Amino acid sequence: MDDSISFALLKTITxxxxDELKVASDTYGDVYKAVYDGKDIAVKRFDQGFDDDDPFRNEFRNLRELRHQNIVRLIGYSYEKRHKFVPHGGKVVLASSTEMALCYEYMHGGSLDKxxxxQCCDLDWHxxxxxxxxxxxxxxxLHNAQEGPMYHLNLEPANIWLDKNMTPKIANFGLSRLFASTRTHMTSMPMGTL
Structure with a gap:
C-alpha cells in the first residue's frame, strides 16, 4: 500500500x-470524520507530544497488508516533517514538527463502547x-496470519468499531506486535488501557 495523502488535504477535509468532526480519541490522538474521493473516512491525527513515531509506524506497518472483513481497512496515510522559525528564550530558533495521520474506512456504527x-446495552441479543x-x-x-501471529495487545470495546450493518472491525493497532511464533511472550512494561 502506498496511498500517501497530503497533510494539507487532510486539514481541508477535516x-x-x-471539534465538530471529531468522533473519537485514543492514547495517540484524535479521530475525525471526513469525505475523501466521495466516501466517508476516519482520519486519525497522531499527537505531536510523543517523542517518537513508533505508534504511527507500528499501526501503519501492521495494517497496510491486512485484508479481512473484521479488521478495519487502512485507506491512506500522511507523514510530513515541517520546519519553521519560532521565538524561544529571547532568540529565534528553527523548530521541527512531524504531522502524522492514518486514514481508515469510516465506521458508521461507532465504537462498541458507545x-x-x-447500566445498559442498546443492542439486541442477536x-x-x-x-x-x-x-x-x-x-x-490475526493470530494465525501467514507471516506470523499478530497480537493486538489492547483489545477493548473502544477498539472494536461497527460499520453501518453493525459488523465488528478490530481497530487501533498502535500497540500490536508481530511475532515469529505462537510461543508465549512476556513484556516487562504494561501497555494499553488499564
Missing amino acids: NDFS HISD TCFEIIIGTCVGLNH
Whole structure:
C-alpha cells in the first residue's frame, strides 16, 4: 500500500481538524470524520507530544497488508516533517514538527463502547452475538496470519468499531506486535488501557 495523502488535504477535509468532526480519541490522538474521493473516512491525527513515531509506524506497518472483513481497512496515510522559525528564550530558533495521520474506512456504527455500559446495552441479543463472533473471527485471523501471529495487545470495546450493518472491525493497532511464533511472550512494561 502506498496511498500517501497530503497533510494539507487532510486539514481541508477535516475543516482543520475541527471539534465538530471529531468522533473519537485514543492514547495517540484524535479521530475525525471526513469525505475523501466521495466516501466517508476516519482520519486519525497522531499527537505531536510523543517523542517518537513508533505508534504511527507500528499501526501503519501492521495494517497496510491486512485484508479481512473484521479488521478495519487502512485507506491512506500522511507523514510530513515541517520546519519553521519560532521565538524561544529571547532568540529565534528553527523548530521541527512531524504531522502524522492514518486514514481508515469510516465506521458508521461507532465504537462498541458507545453501545454498552454497566447500566445498559442498546443492542439486541442477536446483534451482540454477531459482534462476539465477528471479533473472534478477526482475532483468529490475526493470530494465525501467514507471516506470523499478530497480537493486538489492547483489545477493548473502544477498539472494536461497527460499520453501518453493525459488523465488528478490530481497530487501533498502535500497540500490536508481530511475532515469529505462537510461543508465549512476556513484556516487562504494561501497555494499553488499564
